[in-house]
Amino acid sequence: MASSQSTGRGDIEVRKFLNHTTISTLSSGYPLRLLPLPTRPQFRAALIFTLTYGGGIVAGDRVDLRVIIRPGAHLALLTQGSTKIYKTPSTELRSAQDLTVSVEPGAALVLLPDPIQPFKDSAYEQRQVYHIDPTDSNLLALDWVSEGRTALGEKWDFWEWKGRNEVWSFHPESGDGQPFKKGRLLIRDNIRLGSNDQDPREEMYNLGVFGTIIVKGPLFRGVAKAFLEEFSHLPRIGTNTRQVAQPHPSSDPKTDTKPSLTWTAASIRGFVIVKFGAKEANEVKRWLRALLREEGTVAKEFGEHSMMCLR
Template sequence: MAPSKLEQGHGRVVLHNDGNANVFSEMSATYPLKLLSPQLPSPDVSVVYMLSYGGGLVGGDRVQLNVEVYDGARLALLSQGSTKVFKARPGQRLSTRSKLHSVTTQRLTVRVAPESALFLLPDPVTCFRAAKYEQVQTLHLCKDSSAVLLDWITSGRKSLGEEWAFSQYFSLNEVWIEGKRVARDAMLLEERDVLSGPLTPRTLAESLAPYSCYATLIMYGPLLEDTMRHLTAAYGAITVFKQHAPPPLLWSLSPICEGRGCVVRLAAKETEHVKNWIGSALKQLESILGVDVYRRAFS
């Protein structure tokens, strides 16, 4: 049966393991979404790069990707560089009607079968000045599925003086186990007239200072047990003392599903601090995905 025709901006990935190696029964996408999968030596690990034409998404772009993983296969979803969100294409004049639809949206829905695994490890989202971006990522897992979901955002193009200069950023992550929602994490960042004093409006940049990168890391399943055990022990050993200045990086850990999963939140002054921390925290993925895939995600 031939796959149905995809709407603009839609994509679909279906991965099986036939007992010898992983096989994509479907991998298709339409503009502005692009999907690439390199050949790997591992028979049960595959990589799909989620890309966009022109190096980023512009106001009004709508992307929807559906992913299914079966038969014990392991799939890593990566990106090449940060997901850049523009207000509009250079030289493009928005009509009155298109301005109403200038919000850039991404939807990702993933279903992972028993003993299969999904590792969503993209580079961070970087919103340019005045951009509006919304994303919803939903994972449907089985009791013995495994998954890692990384969602992070930078303050923008600091070298050009753009720190938290976008208009709106909204991200919603949900994890369902056997039809029951076990995690729902939402973040909304937007410029509002919030008062820090009697007459002093506080900008978004002032509210989020001194940190320029925020991240959420959700983990679940048997393949992540050792990693979560290590992080839980490290978090329990943290001792908080009064500090004269904010530390370069802060993190917290919240268990879910009676310890079978967890939600980690991070904030750091530099994006590289977050990347290095996550790369160290997930070091055991080298034995699960292989050194090559691990380096692709954290190099």
């Protein structure tokens, strides 16, 4: 990447204390801010907002957040609105975010942010890397991006958007001194929009948001089951039914501009991976909020505040 203006390093560590989660480490530097919510005694989880000064990331700035969730602790990472990606004077000068998380045995992470909002002529890349125990760590992670500032007529008008999600098993030699040492790669999901001279608007059909959900672990077994069961009941292409249930993009011939919520779910290597797209973010929020509330695990273990971005 080209010369950086600022790297905002953040560190979070949470531990289980009695039947609750306490924050043992919390530090951040410009442009990153970390804001914890007061612990609620009826829930086991700690809730922390990840924010940036000005609500976004300017060209050349990088956010690097590292999180350690100790055994039995529960953490929800949230935002207070979409993270804006500002215009760059050069395609070589990117905005960037790195998130590295260690979810130790019996620990749980809920990551439910608002969508990334890339402005016109922006360039952005992000990496989200999770280290887990394949049998006993718990992960529910949402990663999504919107088309830009629709009020200004923006529609996937950025230069490039690159995202990568990886999940690794713990290395046999990892410990307190090396919590992020990689073991075996379990899942890798790469997305590149606007690369190879491809117009992002053509790549995205007529969708306004696009994203991925990763579900793993015994705590979220009910969530994983809910996604798979709901998807199994959706009609497939060619059936005569409502478009909202179709697992691939389509348009109403009368409007031709507003595809319904589109999504798919699959069980892969012990994970459930969900891919979705919709014309508007609110469509996704309504769908995901309804599914999670009906299933109940997130609200019970982390509290309703953990689903703020879905309101």
